[in-house]
Amino acid sequence: MRPPIRDIAVVAFGQTDHRRTSDEQSEVEMLMPVLHEVLDATGLKTADIGFTCSGSSDYLAGRAFSFTMALDGVGAWPPICESHVETDGAWALYEAWTKLLTGEADTALVYAYGKSSPGSVRDVLTRQLDPYYVAPLWPDSVALAALQARALIDAGDTDEPALARIAVRSRRAAAGNPHAQLRGPDVPVGDYVVNPLRTGDCPPIGDGAAAVILAAGDRARELCERPAWIRGIDHRAEAHSLGVRDLTDSPSARLAAENAGAFERPVDTAELHAPFTAQEVVLRKALRIGDGVCVNPSGGPLAANPIMAAGLIRVGEAAARIHRGDSRRALAHATSGPCLQQNLVAVLEGEDR
Amino acid sequence: MTDTTKTTHKEPVAVVGIGQTKHVAARRDVSIAGLVREAARRALDDAELNWPDIDAVVIGKAPDFFEGVMMPELYLADALGAVGKPMLRVHTAGSVGGSTALVAANLVASRVHGTVLTLAFEKQSESNAMWGLSLPVPFQQPLLAGAGGFFAPHVRAYMRRTGAPDTVGSLVAYKDRRNALKNPYAHLHEHDITLEKVQASPMLWDPVRYSETCPSSDGACAMILTDRAGAARSPRPPAWMLGGAMRSEPTLFAGKNFVSPQAGKDCAADVYRQARITDPRREIDAVEMYVPFSWYEPMWLENLGFADEGEGWKLTEAGVTELDGDLPVNMSGGVLSTNPIGASGMIRFAEAALQVRGQAGEHQVEGARKVLGHAYGGGSQFFSMWLVGAEPPTR
Numbered sequence: 112m113r114p115p116i117r118d119i120a121v122v123a124f125g126q127t128d129h130r131r132t133s134d135e136q137s138e139v140e141m142l143m144p145v146l147h148e149v150l151d152a153t154g155l156k157t158a159d160i161g162f163t164c165s166g167s168s169d170y171l172a173g174r175a176f177s178f179t180m181a182l183d184g185v186g187a188w189p190p191i192c193e194s195h196v197e198t199d200g201a202w203a204l205y206e207a208w209t210k211l212l213t214g215e216a217d218t219a220l221v222y223a224y225g226k227s228s229p230g231s232v233r234d235v236l237t238r239q240l241d242p243y244y245v246a247p248l249w250p251d252s253v254a255l256a257a258l259q260a261r262a263l264i265d266a267g268d269t270d271e272p273a274l275a276r277i278a279v280r281s282r283r284a285a286a287g288n289p290h291a292q293l294r295g296p297d298v299p300v301g302d303y304v305v306n307p308l309r310t311g312d313c314p315p316i317g318d319g320a321a322a323v324i325l326a327a328g329d330r331a332r333e334l335c336e337r338p339a340w341i342r343g344i345d346h347r348a349e350a351h352s353l354g355v356r357d358l359t360d361s362p363s364a365r366l367a368a369e370n371a372g373a374f375e376r377p378v379d380t381a382e383l384h385a386p387f388t389a390q391e392v393v394l395r396k397a398l399r400i401g402d403g404v405c406v407n408p409s410g411g412p413l414a415a416n417p418i419m420a421a422g423l424i425r426v427g428e429a430a431a432r433i434h435r436g437d438s439r440r441a442l443a444h445a446t447s448g449p450c451l452q453q454n455l456v457a458v459l460e461g462e463d464r
Numbered sequence: 465m466t467d468t469t470k471t472t473h474k475e476p477v478a479v480v481g482i483g484q485t486k487h488v489a490a491r492r493d494v495s496i497a498g499l500v501r502e503a504a505r506r507a508l509d510d511a512e513l514n515w516p517d518i519d520a521v522v523i524g525k526a527p528d529f530f531e532g533v534m535m536p537e538l539y540l541a542d543a544l545g546a547v548g549k550p551m552l553r554v555h556t557a558g559s560v561g562g563s564t565a566l567v568a569a570n571l572v573a574s575r576v577h578g579t580v581l582t583l584a585f586e587k588q589s590e591s592n593a594m595w596g597l598s599l600p601v602p603f604q605q606p607l608l609a610g611a612g613g614f615f616a617p618h619v620r621a622y623m624r625r626t627g628a629p630d631t632v633g634s635l636v637a638y639k640d641r642r643n644a645l646k647n648p649y650a651h652l653h654e655h656d657i658t659l660e661k662v663q664a665s666p667m668l669w670d671p672v673r674y675s676e677t678c679p680s681s682d683g684a685c686a687m688i689l690t691d692r693a694g695a696a697r698s699p700r701p702p703a704w705m706l707g708g709a710m711r712s713e714p715t716l717f718a719g720k721n722f723v724s725p726q727a728g729k730d731c732a733a734d735v736y737r738q739a740r741i742t743d744p745r746r747e748i749d750a751v752e753m754y755v756p757f758s759w760y761e762p763m764w765l766e767n768l769g770f771a772d773e774g775e776g777w778k779l780t781e782a783g784v785t786e787l788d789g790d791l792p793v794n795m796s797g798g799v800l801s802t803n804p805i806g807a808s809g810m811i812r813f814a815e816a817a818l819q820v821r822g823q824a825g826e827h828q829v830e831g832a833r834k835v836l837g838h839a840y841g842g843g844s845q846f847f848s849m850w851l852v853g854a855e856p857p858t859r
Contacts, residue, residue, distance in 0.1 A: 168534065175599065188717060196553055206554075212576065239534045240539065242533045363548065
């Protein structure tokens with residue numbers, strides 16, 4: 112991988128309060144305040160944005176072309192330069208990053224949203240699986256994550272008390288995050304959902320949205336006191352069939368991290384998109400995250416997991432810590448697909464002036 | 465850190481491989497994975513490359529409900545050789561095939577990757593697109609029975625505004641279906657087609673007749689995009705990207721021009737600016753545009769600047785857009801002859817590239833040097849276009 116040919120930074124981040132249901136709101140209504148938040152933070156107007164890119168899923172919305180409604184909220188008039196990915200918004204951020212690299216735009220608005228509340232998300236996610244051989248069996252997302260957790264326990268990489276500690280640490284950290292859905296030290300470990308995963312090992316199901324603004328070079332410095340520079344970003348996929356993968360490892364996350372330059376110098380913060388406790392064990396190993404690194408200070412996806420936005424939120428949370436001066440070099444990770452099939456890693460840095 | 469000047473960053477992008485499946489109503493002999501693999505393999509063969517030569521995969525398709533698989537790229541990672549590689553899934557409605565190619569081109573232009581496989585597909589036989597588009601959503605205006613019902617009133621508006629004779633649509637369909645006979649990959653091969661048959665076909669959505677409507681197809685289209693170094697190794701002449709752009713506008717708003725949307729005009733203007741085209745009618749040799757209903761040919765001729773407002777139908781009527789005309793349009797037979805929805809935009813882009821590479825076989829336009837590929841989607845609101853040339857860009 113070659114180093115990026117242009118310096119690009121996250122200059123603003125906003126997210127909704129994540130909630131179990133948002134019946135009274137459409138996706139557009141949920142998204143609008145977040146878009147205004149990041150535009151207001153930078154003083155930009157829609158017309159100032161060079162490129163807009165979003166991530167969402169028709170299967171969550173229950174209708175085709177669901178992203179077109181969100182576009183109405185963005186205010187695409189006069190017409191805008193715009194694109195959409197049918198996956199987590201972290202990949203929309205990646206597409207926007209490449210657009211800015213070409214020099215065709217200096218600023219980009221990236222947003223993502225997902226409402227899991229209208230359906231049964233465990234059932235919905237089974238539709239992601241091989242449609243001929245696996246999906247007809249309806250193996251749900253918790254069951255697949257439990258397979259992964261069991262493989263880790265069998266390999267001696269973790270045990271149930273260690274998983275419980277990850278859950279407690281995450282929700283305790285989320286006590287300081289006003290947007291989190293599940294927070295505080297008193298969230299119970301609970302009963303088994305699918306052995307060995309208990310309710311506490313699983314993410315809350317909820318609705319939410321997030322937005323990020325990217326800017327290049329001096330434009331980033333104009334828009335933000337302390338931009339979070341993207342030193343590297345890469346994403347990699349693994350095979351789909353769980354039977355051909357080693358579920359205790361994540362070679363795709365490791366490769367993405369290597370290409371993003373994550374191993375060149377230690378990071379002080381990591382925001383990991385590990386919706387299930389056991390997946391943090393996999394990622395810590397693959398991404399070589401030591402004990403000194405502050406992992407998921409936001410509470411991570413165990414505290415709020417709006418599907419399609421949760422990965423973008425990891426990048427946003429890491430950037431926000433740099434904006435606030437709480438981090439100098441942070442790693443952000445996003446995932447897509449069953450048992451961490453696809454992984455994205457971004458390395459963000461603050462700039463000493 | 466300093467921010468260096470803008471345009472100097474961009475790496476020129478070349479198309480060195482093109483592959484598509486024989487488009488048909490139902491490919492029951494292959495899975496979705498088998499379908500995309502076939503197109504990808506043909507693109508690799510055309511470029512004389514193999515899977516390890518590919519740095520990243522960019523895949524596009526229209527709504528996931530069309531096959532009933534959520535985010536199918538996850539399941540397709542193996543078939544597309546994407547294991548251990550970046551794989552990006554684009555979805556921008558009907559324009560997606562074009563947008564997907566442009567996102568892939570950006571990976572090369574930004575120098576993130578050297579050689580990228582881009583692919584778009586639809587396997588409509590797995591489900592039913594018309595009803596996949598028509599899921600009832602509370603408090604939102606229903607699309608009713610598919611896309612034809614949505615677009616027919618806009619065609620009627622065009623006819624009223626321009627005073628075009630009722631027969632123009634049938635001329636487009638008759639031409640495109642005849643062009644398809646020269647394209648071995650086209651879905652519809654109606655050897656006994658006559659203008660009278662088109663004009664006598666049943667009325668579906670007045671004024672759009674059955675024979676003026678796109679079919680439902682299973683198919684995939686793939687391209688290999690690469691940088692200058694990759695193009696230098698190409699065994700066949702590359703097509704060079706001279707300009708590419710996307711534009712979006714809202715679905716519905718007061719004052720929207722459904723006949724000639726502003727986003728389409730802006731998108732074309734951006735492409736022409738990049739490619740230094742000042743007179744598209746004179747400087748562009750042929751156009752492969754997204755015409756799912758026959759009347760969209762004259763409508764897009766105006767929207768893209770090939771004819772003045774109200775004059776597009778005159779080019780069609782005068783035979784200018786015929787394969788041997790002065791400005792051939794839809795040499796491949798177009799969307800009217802082949803419509804695997806998610807792939808339809810990329811097939812337009814690929815046909816433009818085939819033409820400037822001189823690889824279009826029986827539907828080759830003699831001496832085509834600059835050809836426009838065009839796609840649109842949603843409620844005439846998403847546009848993606850590229851202009852490709854036989855020569856590399858001069859800057």
